[in-house]
Amino acid sequence: MSDSSSFFALDSRIQRFIWAEGWEELRDAQEVAIPHIVKGNTDVIIAAATAAGKTEAAFFPALTYLVAQEKPGLIVYISPLKALINDQFGRLDRLCEDLDVPVWPWHGDISSSSKARFLKDPHGVLLITPESLEAMLCNRGASVRTIFQHTAFFVIDELHAFIGSERGKQLQSLICRIESVLKTVIPRVGLSATLGDMQLGADYLRPGKADSVVIVESRAAGAELKVAIKGYEEPSVPHRDADDSAEVKSASPAHIASHLFKVLRGSNNLVFPNSRREVERYTHLLQGLCAHHHVPNQFWPHHGSLSKEIRSETEAALKQKTQPATAVCTNTLELGIDIGAVKSIAQIGPPPSVASLRQRLGRSGRRKNEPAILRGYCVEDARVPGSSIATLLRLNTVQMAAMITLLGEKWFEPPRIHGLHLSTLIQQLLSLISQNGGVTATQAYQLLCAPSAPFSGTSRPDFIALLRHLGQKELLMQDSSGLLLHGPLGEKFVNHYTFYAAFAADEEFRIVAGGRPLGALPVSLMLSVGQRILFAGRTWYVDEIDEEQKVIYVSPAKGGTPPLFSGGGGRVHTRVRQRMRALLAGDNDLPFLDESARRFVAEGREAYGRMGLDGRVLLDAGTQLMILTWIGDSGNEAIACLLKRRGFTAAPSDLGVEVHKGGHSEEDILSALADAATDEFPDLDNLLLDAKNLQREKWDWALPDALLRKAYASLYLDLDEALAWIRSAVSPEAA
DNA sequence: GACCTGCTGCGGTCTG
Numbered sequence: 172m173s174d175s176s177s178f179f180a181l182d183s184r185i186q187r188f189i190w191a192e193g194w195e196e197l198r199d200a201q202e203v204a205i206p207h208i209v210k211g212n213t214d215v216i217i218a219a220a221t222a223a224g225k226t227e228a229a230f231f232p233a234l235t236y237l238v239a240q241e242k243p244g245l246i247v248y249i250s251p252l253k254a255l256i257n258d259q260f261g262r263l264d265r266l267c268e269d270l271d272v273p274v275w276p277w278h279g280d281i282s283s284s285s286k287a288r289f290l291k292d293p294h295g296v297l298l299i300t301p302e303s304l305e306a307m308l309c310n311r312g313a314s315v316r317t318i319f320q321h322t323a324f325f326v327i328d329e330l331h332a333f334i335g336s337e338r339g340k341q342l343q344s345l346i347c348r349i350e351s352v353l354k355t356v357i358p359r360v361g362l363s364a365t366l367g368d369m370q371l372g373a374d375y376l377r378p379g380k381a382d383s384v385v386i387v388e389s390r391a392a393g394a395e396l397k398v399a400i401k402g403y404e405e406p407s408v409p410h411r412d413a414d415d416s417a418e419v420k421s422a423s424p425a426h427i428a429s430h431l432f433k434v435l436r437g438s439n440n441l442v443f444p445n446s447r448r449e450v451e452r453y454t455h456l457l458q459g460l461c462a463h464h465h466v467p468n469q470f471w472p473h474h475g476s477l478s479k480e481i482r483s484e485t486e487a488a489l490k491q492k493t494q495p496a497t498a499v500c501t502n503t504l505e506l507g508i509d510i511g512a513v514k515s516i517a518q519i520g521p522p523p524s525v526a527s528l529r530q531r532l533g534r535s536g537r538r539k540n541e542p543a544i545l546r547g548y549c550v551e552d553a554r555v556p557g558s559s560i561a562t563l564l565r566l567n568t569v570q571m572a573a574m575i576t577l578l579g580e581k582w583f584e585p586p587r588i589h590g591l592h593l594s595t596l597i598q599q600l601l602s603l604i605s606q607n608g609g610v611t612a613t614q615a616y617q618l619l620c621a622p623s624a625p626f627s628g629t630s631r632p633d634f635i636a637l638l639r640h641l642g643q644k645e646l647l648m649q650d651s652s653g654l655l656l657h658g659p660l661g662e663k664f665v666n667h668y669t670f671y672a673a674f675a676a677d678e679e680f681r682i683v684a685g686g687r688p689l690g691a692l693p694v695s696l697m698l699s700v701g702q703r704i705l706f707a708g709r710t711w712y713v714d715e716i717d718e719e720q721k722v723i724y725v726s727p728a729k730g731g732t733p734p735l736f737s738g739g740g741g742r743v744h745t746r747v748r749q750r751m752r753a754l755l756a757g758d759n760d761l762p763f764l765d766e767s768a769r770r771f772v773a774e775g776r777e778a779y780g781r782m783g784l785d786g787r788v789l790l791d792a793g794t795q796l797m798i799l800t801w802i803g804d805s806g807n808e809a810i811a812c813l814l815k816r817r818g819f820t821a822a823p824s825d826l827g828v829e830v831h832k833g834g835h836s837e838e839d840i841l842s843a844l845a846d847a848a849t850d851e852f853p854d855l856d857n858l859l860l861d862a863k864n865l866q867r868e869k870w871d872w873a874l875p876d877a878l879l880r881k882a883y884a885s886l887y888l889d890l891d892e893a894l895a896w897i898r899s900a901v902s903p904e905a906a
Numbered sequence: 907g908a909c910c911t912g913c914t915g916c917g918g919t920c921t922g
Binding site for chain 1: 908909912913914915
């Protein structure tokens with residue numbers, strides 16, 4: 172420590188704290204970040220692996236700066252999770268006690284008395300969620316200046332979880348609104364483990380002034396990665412489950428579960444099967460195996476529909492040290508809540524993205540000199556006459572392999588930052604009116620939509636059209652002086668607590684067993700009395716459904732099927748599709764595959780060669796013609812839209828775009844594509860003219876049609892990529 | 907479209 176100038180830049184009480192903790196040196200991210208943050212006038216991003224001491228890298232110097240000021244100041248820390256606020260409170264409170272700085276956790280579970288104590292003398296460290304910050308601005312508009320007057324820093328944790336989302340836009344807007352009230356610039360510190368492109372992170376942290384953001388990237392190498400992928404072939408004749416004749420049961424989950432049981436028992440691990448339904452299936456199978464072998468249960472479920480109590484049980488099982496525990500989970504366990512170190516990660520089926528796979532692996536190999544371990548499981552259907560192209564090409568296995576090679580090259584998907592999030596603009600407009608008791612259209616546009624503002628993609632005519640439409644919907648009205656106020660409906664929304672979240676949530680039925688809440692199911696799922704369901708790892712009999720109170724009463728039963736959470740897939744990036752193609756076209760050995768998975772890839776390569784897919788753009792698949800693009804879903808969806816505008820029935824698929832033949836020839840499709848490529852000003856608005864069902868975000872229902880199409884296109888269509896592909900593949904002469 | 911996240915102020919009643 173004696174050669175560390177950063178250490179000596181810290182307040183002496185913090186130095187003593189570090190000695191008392193027995194830390195012999197500062198981590199490299201801390202060493203580099205301290206001199207920048209301690210000055211109290213720069214924006215900084217700290218990117219370092221989980222458990223590399225990012226919190227301390229931000230707070231040691233920020234607190235040093237804070238206690239050196241004449242007046243008691245404030246650090247505002249923002250987290251995407253309540254659980255993370257509770258964790259951080261435990262870590263910071265001890266340190267801050269020595270400094271005489273109060274720490275205030277603030278979220279929905281915190282008592283109003285504690286909140287009142289903070290408001291009486293607002294200084295110290297405030298740990299808060301975006302939603303609670305929204306409520307503060309909305310309901311205490313007159314006090315915003317007093318509360319935040321002496322704010323020294325905004326610290327944003329898990330930065331990557333905010334970039335590109337509705338909530339991220341909301342947070343940018345909230346910070347912007349506070350700075351606007353104070354008429355000062357307050358330094359922002361962003362913390363993140365997963366940031367591929369530092370520039371995108373800087374753009375998010377300080378829109379329009381990304382160049383001034385200091386980037387601190389940890390040099391510390393990540394843990395060594397060990398990967399093993401196993402392949403399973405699903406027999407062509409599915410057998411029926413003797414216990415439940417309605418269910419066609421596949422054989423592979425049982426085989427995968429018995430392998431998991433064998434290799435995971437005795438240590439702590441995380442199993443990711445990609446959906447809540449599959450979490451239920453695998454938890455049930457693994458708990459059954461424990462019972463069958465007369466050993467204590469070591470497998471616990473965790474997903475967002477389970478009650479808080481059940482999730483806490485699983486988290487507690489992972490944290491305690493006496494008995495090994497493995498969680499079968501969705502991405503509820505992806506973010507930085509403290510669950511202790513785990514030995515390995517199991518991924519069943521291809522992960523939703525490389526970024527997500529990387530985040531999941533960050534949970535493993537956190538002890539010194541221990542590798543991170545990834546076990547992948549791929550299921551492919553047996554090949555029969557009439558098998559789909561996806562089956563013949565072994566796409567599940569090829570996609571998993573492609574994603575693992577990209578992970579090894581340290582590539583992962585950048586966040587999609589082009590969303591306009593006009594839904595969130597509506598929320599912010601309504602909230603701004605609450606805060607100020609009304610705003611003028613000019614003030615609102617200046618604050619929210621000007622260059623460098625959070626909604627800077629919104630043009631003045633679009634903004635005016637939006638205001639007019641919100642007036643028609645009775646969300647807004649204008650008084651005689653031109654001031655914008657809440658309309659009757661706007662008033663109703665703003666005065667309900669559900670207003671503060673920027674994202675929409677499904678309506679749900681609560682599930683109750685003998686008075687104990689088990690969790691919730693989306694209302695869209697139809698259940699009937701007498702049905703058996705699998706939930707929280709056990710099977711239940713549905714006794715009663717209370718439609719009025721939205722409660723499902725269940726009692727223990729034997730046998731059952733997992734609840735049908737709606738199925739589907741994520742969005743695959745172009746880079747992943749191109750790597751899949753390269754793997755199919757190539758012949759390199761993939762040493763992380765077991766014998767079956769290796770056979771799948773060999774079969775896929777054989778099929779790829781036999782169908783002559785290397786130079787091929789169109790493939791006849793019976794009633795459908797496949798356009799093979801090998802680009803990402805946003806590009807494929809844009810191509811499908813271009814064809815739909817020209818009278819075809821088209822939809823994006825795994826390998827490109829599926830077009831219904833319906834009397835059209837291959838030449839018709841090719842010339843339609845060539846026509847689209849030469850259209851010099853394809854109008855995005857026009858592209859979705861006949862499209863239905865475009866509402867995705869919370870306030871989308873209140874957008875005028877033209878803006879709804881723009882908002883949808885900004886999130887889901889990549890027209891540039893679509894046109895580039897068409898020009899290179901279909902009409903090289905037009906390029 | 908897989909998955910996930912979050913939520914106030916006030917009026918009522920009861921206790922010390």
